[in-house]
Amino acid sequence: MAVKVRIPTPLRNLTEGKDEVTIEGSTVREVLENLEKAHPGIKERLFDENGNLRRFVNLFLNDEDIRFLKELDTALKDGDILSIVPAIAGGVEVKKKIYLTYPPELVKEPIIWKAGQMFRIVTNIRSASVKKDVGLVALEIDGDEEEVNKALRWFEDQGIKVEPIEQDVVEG
Numbered sequence: 001m002a003v004k005v006r007i008p009t010p011l012r013n014l015t016e017g018k019d020e021v022t023i024e025g026s027t028v029r030e031v032l033e034n035l036e037k038a039h040p041g042i043k044e045r046l047f048d049e050n051g052n053l054r055r056f057v058n059l060f061l062n063d064e065d066i067r068f069l070k071e072l073d074t075a076l077k078d079g080d081i082l083s084i085v086p087a088i089a090g091g092v093e094v095k096k097k098i099y100l101t102y103p104p105e106l107v108k109e110p111i112i113w114k115a116g117q118m119f120r121i122v123t124n125i126r127s128a129s130v131k132k133d134v135g136l137v138a139l140e141i142d143g144d145e146e147e148v149n150k151a152l153r154w155f156e157d158q159g160i161k162v163e164p165i166e167q168d169v170v171e172g
Contacts, residue, residue: 001024001076001077001078002023002024002078002079003022003024003025003031003076003078003079003080003082003083004020004021004022004079004080004081004082005020005021005022005023005031005035005082005083005084006019006020006081006084007019007020007021007084008049008081008084008085010126011042011045012086013027014039014040014041014045015039015042021035021038021039023035023038025076026038027072027073027075027076027106028061028066028071028072028073028074028082029072029073030060031082032046033145034070034108035061035159036059039070039100039104041117046084053072054063055120055122056086056120056122056143057085057086058084058085058086059082059083059084059085059144060082060083060085060092061076061080061082061083062080062081063072063081063083064129064148069102072137073091073168078119092140093119093142093143093144093145094128094139094143094144094148095140095141095142096138096140096141096147096148096152096164097126097138097139097163097164097165098138098139098141098152098162098163098164098165099136099137099138099139099161099163099165100135100136100137100139100155100161100162101134101135101136101158101160101161102130102134102135102136102137102160103134104132104134105159106159106160107130107131107132107133107134107135108160111155111158111160112125112137112139115151115154115155117139118151118154119143119148119150119151119154119162120143120147120150121142121143121147121151122142122143123139123141123142123144124139124140125137125139126138126139129150131171138148138165166167
């Protein structure tokens with residue numbers, strides 16, 4: 001199946017400036033694999049180190065979000081249009097580096113995972129020291145400034161002490 005793939009501006013340096021390329025494949029996953037073969041380096045911009053679609057990348061098949069179809073296993077037919085659309089939150093992207101100090105009752109709770117599910121953020125644990133009565137985590141949080149701030153307030157509402165490690169990095 002020949003599918004047209006619409007390429008967003010930030011990825012066009014990988015497609016020789018083309019805003020649309022034609023790629024063969026019978027599923028979204030296969031098209032993206034073949035897109036990587038045709039334009040090396042694009043996959044690492046779309047997928048994380050675990051092979052999951054990055055949280056700030058949306059894929060639309062003929063204007064329908066693949067999350068409401070069969071995601072990467074969505075079947076394609078000749079002439080379909082697959083659009084790669086970076087999520088736009090409308091704010092400034094930031095990276096905050098913080099310490100989280102957990103009280104004893106939360107040490108065994110998956111707090112960082114929950115925050116990642118509730119807010120449009122990407123978390124990266126830089127270091128951690130966890131004992132039965134206290135937990136200390138050095139964490140980087142990337143995302144839209146408003147979403148990052150909501151997550152930080154949520155951590156505090158859970159009873160976790162939040163302290164900055166260093167000056168935040170603004171990315172855009």
